[in-house]
Amino acid sequence: MGNLVRSFVGHVRAVATGLRYLLLPNRMTVYYPEKLIELPEGYRGLIRYYPELCVQCGLCAMVCPAGAMKMYVKKGEKRGRPGVNYQRCIFCGFCADICPQNALEMTKVHDVAYEKLEDMILSPEEFAREVRSPALEEGAVKVKVIFSEERGLVHEPA
Amino acid sequence: MGLLEWVLELLLSPQVFAPVVFPGLVTALVVLLTIIWAERKIAARVQMRVGPLYVTRRFGGVLQMLADGTRYMFQEFIIPETSDKGFFVFAPVLALAAAILPFAFIPAAPGFAPVKHPLAALGVLASLSAAPLAVLLMGWSSGNKFAIQGAVREAFMTLAYEAVVFLSVLAMGMLYGTLDLEEAVYRQVIPGLLLNPISAFTFFVGMVMSAGRLPFDIVEGEQEIVAGPYVEYSGIVFGIGMGLAYLKLYAFSLLFSILYLSGWEPLLPIYSVYPPLGGLMLFVKAYAVMLFVAFLRSVYGRYRLDQALRAGWRIFLPLALASVMFSAFVKVVVYG
Ligand code: SF4
Ligand code: SF4
Numbered sequence: 001m002g003n004l005v006r007s008f009v010g011h012v013r014a015v016a017t018g019l020r021y022l023l024l025p026n027r028m029t030v031y032y033p034e035k036l037i038e039l040p041e042g043y044r045g046l047i048r049y050y051p052e053l054c055v056q057c058g059l060c061a062m063v064c065p066a067g068a069m070k071m072y073v074k075k076g077e078k079r080g081r082p083g084v085n086y087q088r089c090i091f092c093g094f095c096a097d098i099c100p101q102n103a104l105e106m107t108k109v110h111d112v113a114y115e116k117l118e119d120m121i122l123s124p125e126e127f128a129r130e131v132r133s134p135a136l137e138e139g140a141v142k143v144k145v146i147f148s149e150e151r152g153l154v155h156e157p158a
Numbered sequence: 159m160g161l162l163e164w165v166l167e168l169l170l171s172p173q174v175f176a177p178v179v180f181p182g183l184v185t186a187l188v189v190l191l192t193i194i195w196a197e198r199k200i201a202a203r204v205q206m207r208v209g210p211l212y213v214t215r216r217f218g219g220v221l222q223m224l225a226d227g228t229r230y231m232f233q234e235f236i237i238p239e240t241s242d243k244g245f246f247v248f249a250p251v252l253a254l255a256a257a258i259l260p261f262a263f264i265p266a267a268p269g270f271a272p273v274k275h276p277l278a279a280l281g282v283l284a285s286l287s288a289a290p291l292a293v294l295l296m297g298w299s300s301g302n303k304f305a306i307q308g309a310v311r312e313a314f315m316t317l318a319y320e321a322v323v324f325l326s327v328l329a330m331g332m333l334y335g336t337l338d339l340e341e342a343v344y345r346q347v348i349p350g351l352l353l354n355p356i357s358a359f360t361f362f363v364g365m366v367m368s369a370g371r372l373p374f375d376i377v378e379g380e381q382e383i384v385a386g387p388y389v390e391y392s393g394i395v396f397g398i399g400m401g402l403a404y405l406k407l408y409a410f411s412l413l414f415s416i417l418y419l420s421g422w423e424p425l426l427p428i429y430s431v432y433p434p435l436g437g438l439m440l441f442v443k444a445y446a447v448m449l450f451v452a453f454l455r456s457v458y459g460r461y462r463l464d465q466a467l468r469a470g471w472r473i474f475l476p477l478a479l480a481s482v483m484f485s486a487f488v489k490v491v492v493y494g
């Protein structure tokens with residue numbers, strides 16, 4: 001009997017907790033793509049390639065653990081330039097780290113969608129283009145995440 | 159009398175208006191569309207999310223269900239090779255019919271019931287308890303192991319809640335001295351919820367079990383047996399299966415409001431314009447009850463089948479019996 005009473009009280013408390021959240025909601029969802037969370041320094045998003053800095057040493061392709069980075073050698077040239085295959089890339093950042101010229105940069109963009117699988121394989125020319133976040137292009141507001149004692153996470157315009 | 163007047167009179171007579179418009183089909187459809195949306199919104203609020211939003215954003219995505227329904231409508235209805243085809247098609251129709259039948263006995267307002275009968279409460283319960291048989295048939299004829307598991311679960315659950323619900327209503331019937339729903343409203347000096355809280359509680363739990371809402375959505379068990387008896391159904395018939403539980407819940411909520419929340423009292427003055435409008439209060443109460451049941455989804459996880467059965471037989475059945483005895487006691491004290 002005591003057991004039953006205790007479990008009944010437990011149920012009532014569970015429902016009360018639920019009701020409290022219902023009446024005082026604590027929303028944490030960010031309205032992507034209208035809002036976009038500002039990412040921290042050192043975030044490893046899509047990679048950008050700066051051909052003018054590159055000395056075509058091939059280290060990036062050599063270090064890539066996923067076999068995503070590949071050197072593309074043009075006709076008549078001896079050494080190639082890197083292109084990336086995002087089907088394979090695991091965004092480890094080794095390529096950017098090893099590059100002696102800092103010709104590779106990990107950007108903070110990660111929300112790009114590709115229509116076809118082939119589109120995910122970038123040639124050196126495509127690789128050299130600026131990486132743009134489609135949400136930002138359409139005017140998303142950047143917000144930053146702030147930890148708060150009472151509410152957990154709060155998002156404020158950055 | 160012109161043809162037009164005749165049609166109008168027919169349409170506004172309780173025998174047609176109550177089951178078709180209010181509180182029957184048309185209202186049930188609106189309830190269905192809004193309650194599913196409300197359930198998702200409520201769960202989202204409690205879980206720190208937003209819920210449906212982008213369909214009619216200005217109104218918080220209230221038309222989401224209409225969009226989903228339209229999608230169901232245009233999906234292909236697949237009849238599996240291994241199913242018992244005749245029954246497979248027939249069972250959902252039967253289930254829907256059984257779920258709509260109770261509205262024939264539920265009065266919308268004083269003197270406004272399609273079938274006025276001294277045993278109306280029993281009529282509602284009897285037709286409601288016919289629906290599980292159709293669900294059983296749905297699962298069985300699908301010829302799919304998940305569907306059959308779901309069907310067997312439905313059979314187990316039916317055994318667990320049916321007696322509880324019937325006994326709870328019996329307790330109220332004893333208390334009011336009648337099983338006529340209209341009469342029951344008149345006999346409530348104070349709401350039945352206060353007269354016999356035990357019966358109200360057991361009826362409520364039985365109702366949640368019967369409608370298969372959380373924590374008792376064991377029959378569907380989305381994560382275990384992927385919608386159970388409805389697993390092979392697609393397109394609009396799947397939509398019907400989904401709506402079935404809510405229809406049952408709606409009928410039960412109306413019954414709950416009549417038996418325990420003093421129905422349409424206080425009667426609104428527009429009653430004199432057209433009787434069923436006075437029943438608006440009843441609708442508001444029933445809707446509030448439904449919202450509460452929908453809210454439970456965000457609080458509870460699912461019970462295991464054996465836990466639900468144990469609760470049904472070991473706790474709620476004795477409680478329901480106790481409520482009958484309590485009724486006898488209250489009857490002597492209050493009604494003399
Ligand atoms: S981030 Fe890692 S996996 Fe991706 S291309 Fe660079 S080295 Fe390869
Ligand atoms: S490591 Fe740097 S410099 Fe060497 S090929 Fe790769 S991008 Fe060019």
